[in-house]
Amino acid sequence: ETGVTQSPTHLIKTRGQQVTLRCSSQSGHNTVSWYQQALGQGPQFIFQYYREEENGRGNFPPRFSGLQFPNYSSELNVNALELDDSALYLCASSLNAGITEAFFGQGTRLTVV
């Protein structure tokens, strides 16, 4: 148990819809990173939030957006869902931004039909 919880665990959405995924970070951690893992591939970095501000972003379109709350929990929002958005979405929390160990949640499996 890492103390990082993600919800929901599984989700099915229709193409064009919007989705919000949630992540509660481990106690004391102020940094949350989001990753997308397509089937059979390694995770791809979406973005990182540090103290409620976006601290870095990977190569994802603007329809992927995020938020971090004062308690350091975080949301990942995806608008105008596409079939290729079907993936496991992983959240990782860490003590600080930069070179620190990351603790991962169990992930949210999103299927877009």
Add this chain to the structure above:
Amino acid sequence: KNEVEQSPQNLTAQEGEFITINCSYSVGISALHWLQQHPGGGIVSLFMLSSGKKKHGRLIATINIQEKHSSLHITASHPRDSAVYICAVTPMDSNYQLIWGAGTKLIIKP
């Protein structure tokens, strides 16, 4: 070419065998991570290292910064070690992210 390459992609071995998984990377890094992913998705961090060698139980991780290469070794392998092992790096120029390899699927047979 991917910035982080792992080999082998798949590995099946008998219980008790010594296992080696390799990772090569092409970018300058601040740290290299070895992680374990079980079916269902959960990821556990095994090691974070920037030089030398680290050991935890039956797991050993080594890194050669000059050669941009790391290895993960498992001694006395056990069926419960079966998982996907992923190498990831923290790039020097963007240390907010991890760049991941595709993973090595390890199956240990009793």
